[in-house]
Amino acid sequence: MQIVVDLNRCQGYAQCVFLAPRVFELHGEEALMYAPAVPGEQHEHVRRAAAACPVQAILVGEPAGDGAAPSGAGGPADAGPSSGAGGGRAGVDGR
Template sequence: MRVVVDLSRCQGYAQCAFLAPDAFRMHGEEALMYAPNPDDAQREQVLRAAAACPLQAILVDRVDGPDTSVGTSPS
């Protein structure tokens, strides 16, 4: 799983830090720090945190490893 936060949109409401404290934390009162590749065990918490962001500044991508289907055709 890959997490990207648009820090120009983030206003420091800290809902993500409350819901997924192992993946998101506030540094001071306004600066958000986050894990770009959180553990899959945190998946549900991270998804809830992204959904709770009032500004929708958090994007979560599912990463399953290399995509072996790109550029290949069935024989």
Template sequence: MQIVVDLNRCQGYAQCVFLAPRVFELHGEEALMYAPAVPGEQHEHVRRAAAACPVQAILVGEPAGDGVASSGAGDGRAGVDGR
């Protein structure tokens, strides 16, 4: 599973942090950090976090057979402020 957070939509409500704290972290008041590649044991937590996001900023995708994520997810970590 791969995820991408739409940083233009994310408002830092942090519902994802409460539901999937091993994938999402809040740094300061606005900086949401996340791991784009989700470990298997966290899939259900991430699905719940995506469903709970008030602005639907979390995009969830399954990797394609060639190792490329269908959601277009990149690698590395991203923050709400674009850093």
């Protein structure tokens, strides 16, 4: 499973942090950190977090290489960042 947080949608409600704290982490008031590749034991937590997001900013899909983009992703312009080993970083205020 792969996830992407849409920077244009994320508003920092942090529901994902409460439901999947091993995958999502809020740093200060400005940045949501997350692990783009989700371990198997966290899949259900991430699905619940994505469903609970009030602005539907969490896109869930299968790993790259199988041809599947995260659900709801229309391409690179719609996807949030994935910053190497540290995970993705989404500005919570849309900046």
